[in-house]
Amino acid sequence: xxxxxxxxxxxxxxxxxxxxxxxxQVVVYTGTPAELETLSANAIxxxxxxxxxxxxxxxxxxLEVTYGAAETQDxxxxxxxEWSLIGNDLEKSIFEHPSVTSEQxxxxxxxxxxFKAAIEAALRGDGTTAADLLAPLPAGSVQLADSLYDELAxxxxxxxxxxxxxxxxxxxxxxxxxxxxxxxxxxxxSTAALQSAENIPGTIKxxxxxxxxxxxxxxxxxYGTDKWQITQEYWHADSYSTFLYEEAT
Numbered sequence: 001x002x003x004x005x006x007x008x009x010x011x012x013x014x015x016x017x018x019x020x021x022x023x024x025q026v027v028v029y030t031g032t033p034a035e036l037e038t039l040s041a042n043a044i045x046x047x048x049x050x051x052x053x054x055x056x057x058x059x060x061x062x063l064e065v066t067y068g069a070a071e072t073q074d075x076x077x078x079x080x081x082e083w084s085l086i087g088n089d090l091e092k093s094i095f096e097h098p099s100v101t102s103e104q105x106x107x108x109x110x111x112x113x114x115f116k117a118a119i120e121a122a123l124r125g126d127g128t129t130a131a132d133l134l135a136p137l138p139a140g141s142v143q144l145a146d147s148l149y150d151e152l153a154x155x156x157x158x159x160x161x162x163x164x165x166x167x168x169x170x171x172x173x174x175x176x177x178x179x180x181x182x183x184x185x186x187x188x189x190s191t192a193a194l195q196s197a198e199n200i201p202g203t204i205k206x207x208x209x210x211x212x213x214x215x216x217x218x219x220x221x222x223y224g225t226d227k228w229q230i231t232q233e234y235w236h237a238d239s240y241s242t243f244l245y246e247e248a249t
Contacts, residue, residue, distance in 0.1 A: 170231075
């Protein structure tokens with residue numbers, strides 16, 4: 001087979017649009033197998049989808065290259081921008097249970113330490129009675145200790161709580177100027193401060209509960225050959241330790 005000319009020709013086959021993936025365009029190139037092999041390798045290295053169709057007689061073949069959002073989308077605008085409110089389960093120490101913390105709300109730190117020591121001593125059976133250790137502690141400590149002792153003796157050391165998680169998911173093109181926002185990661189927002197700082201749209205179909213939100217480290221995943229997904233989460237709590245966490249500024 002003899003080929004005449006070595007210039008690859010391309011013909012655009014129009015656009016398709018998907019609200020999640022943006023525009024896509026298929027361009028069909030015609031040329032010799034060697035030329036199309038080079039073009040295919042370049043297209044694949046740049047993350048494009050390709051489909052090679054050889055000529056049935058061994059002559060000029062065709063190569064379909066699907067160009068995506070990187071060529072058609074404004075790099076400053078995401079392909080999709082979604083907010084969702086989901087649930088997350090986590091385990092907390094039994095000593096953090098509201099029945100314990102509410103009883104100990106007015107206790108001194110040393111009294112809380114001695115209370116826990118009394119429970120642990122009773123569980124070890126080291127000869128020290130919980131009653132002796134609890135004697136100088138505030139009223140109500142004995143009854144609370146009995147309840148905790150019963151649970152701990154059964155091997156219960158933690159309990160499950162369900163919390164709200166606010167998730168922000170953005171899909172961008174590979175040439176996008178949008179970047180994950182690392183400011184205030186690991187810091188806490190009040191609900192009002194979060195709504196203001198993170199520009200949460202007023203059109204979302206749910207109301208955020210009052211409380212505080214811990215900004216987690218964002219994740220970035222490849223979403224397609226020319227797309228990336230940035231996921232940012234905020235974990236809710238009714239209260240937080242000002243010793244362990246800083247307020248977002």
